[in-house]
Amino acid sequence: MSLISPWRADFPALDALERQGQTYLDSAATAQKPQTLIDALAHYYTNGAANVHRAQHLPGAMATQAFEDTRRKAAEWLNVGSSGQIVFTHGATSAFNLLAYGLEHLFQPGDEIVISALEHHANLLPWQQLAKRRALKLIVLPLTIKGVIDVNAAASLITHRTRLIAVSQLSNVLGTWQPVTELVALAKAHGALTVIDGAQGIVHGRHDVQTLGCDFYVFSSHKLYGPDGVGVLFGHHQALAQLRHWQFGGEMVLQTGYLDATFRPAPLGFEAGTPAISGIIGLGATLDYLNDVNHVAAVEHEARLHELLRAGLMLREGVRLVGDPHVALVSFFVEGVHNADLAHLLTEQGIAVRAGHHCAIPLISSLGLSGAIRVSLALYNDSDDLERFFNALDQALELLR
Ligand SMILES: Cc1ncc(COP(=O)(O)O)c(C=O)c1O
Numbered sequence: 001m002s003l004i005s006p007w008r009a010d011f012p013a014l015d016a017l018e019r020q021g022q023t024y025l026d027s028a029a030t031a032q033k034p035q036t037l038i039d040a041l042a043h044y045y046t047n048g049a050a051n052v053h054r055a056q057h058l059p060g061a062m063a064t065q066a067f068e069d070t071r072r073k074a075a076e077w078l079n080v081g082s083s084g085q086i087v088f089t090h091g092a093t094s095a096f097n098l099l100a101y102g103l104e105h106l107f108q109p110g111d112e113i114v115i116s117a118l119e120h121h122a123n124l125l126p127w128q129q130l131a132k133r134r135a136l137k138l139i140v141l142p143l144t145i146k147g148v149i150d151v152n153a154a155a156s157l158i159t160h161r162t163r164l165i166a167v168s169q170l171s172n173v174l175g176t177w178q179p180v181t182e183l184v185a186l187a188k189a190h191g192a193l194t195v196i197d198g199a200q201g202i203v204h205g206r207h208d209v210q211t212l213g214c215d216f217y218v219f220s221s222h223k224l225y226g227p228d229g230v231g232v233l234f235g236h237h238q239a240l241a242q243l244r245h246w247q248f249g250g251e252m253v254l255q256t257g258y259l260d261a262t263f264r265p266a267p268l269g270f271e272a273g274t275p276a277i278s279g280i281i282g283l284g285a286t287l288d289y290l291n292d293v294n295h296v297a298a299v300e301h302e303a304r305l306h307e308l309l310r311a312g313l314m315l316r317e318g319v320r321l322v323g324d325p326h327v328a329l330v331s332f333f334v335e336g337v338h339n340a341d342l343a344h345l346l347t348e349q350g351i352a353v354r355a356g357h358h359c360a361i362p363l364i365s366s367l368g369l370s371g372a373i374r375v376s377l378a379l380y381n382d383s384d385d386l387e388r389f390f391n392a393l394d395q396a397l398e399l400l401r
Helices: 012-019 035-047 058-078 092-102 125-134 151-157 180-189 277-292 295-315 339-348 361-366 383-400
Strands: 086-089 112-116 137-141 162-168 193-197 216-220 231-235 253-256 261-263 319-321 329-334 354-356 372-376
Touching (some): 086 092, 092 216, 112 125, 339 383
Parallel strands (some): 193 216
Antiparallel strands (some): 086 231, 319 329, 329 372, 354 372
């Protein structure tokens, strides 16, 4: 079956990579960028860069306008009403760190933070370190054999001692959607704060964060076809009001003397210093592009590709899938073959996939693996990419066995 992506031509890097003999199947790490974004960056840099929120001059006003437009577009993208609930960070990782420091004052020794067994280090280490600083207990929700957070176990592990839960929407290793709606409801029943890691989930389909009802939702622009160096933190008004200022510097201050200061509320109070102006403007252009994409068609296209990938891998002798992936990616290993050797041979043949622990060492170790190969898909991939991948895989396996 031949599957052509109608969106491929919108991403010029795909052609450039092809000319270099590269097949890009690592979009879960970072995605290629649409021409609309490249044009927006070129426009900003060729028409006059300026700092935001500070200057009274025209270039400053124009940059501020475009910057704030992105905040509005991000709020619309997540369907969260007011753009005052959108804080720009330097990525998902910096958003989690902001939360773990900014909420620290709410915790007493013995309080519990609940995460899950499949979290990316970005949504594990900030909480782990917070737990160490404040003598908290970190509770890790187990997974079912299908690689999904076990809601029954969660129902007994989320209790009146739980102050916060932080879980992933879509696993970057297993490709499984997580029962975030149920987990948010359980947490809310106990008055706990809820943080959703949307770094992978945001890329596949549209998500209504308002309906989800979480307090915080985090994603990185670069995985959603936007520029790197930019993260989006949605915080519900009431949740943001509980956040203490964490990073200090320009534009986040209301008034300061040498010895004391008062700070702005969210969002600007949490955006100390010059933000990633061009990147945030670029994210706005990317969201414009994505708003024009037919999402039903994109989800269907990705689902078909995913099925081809899954089925093709399962056909091959000795290949074992990690978990039971739903969308976007498949991680696998081959019995009797070290994943680093296989990755090396794939790389030599121009196949860009990711190998290793995928920043989820506890998960990979708990599965008894030293690593896995991850093939990840985006809306610009098509069946030719998979054909090249499978040809390379077959050649590599022939050499290795
Ligand atoms: C599920 C998940 N959470 C968080 C992150 C961290 O994102 P970033 O490195 O952009 O901060 C990633 C990146 O791979 C991820 O896959």
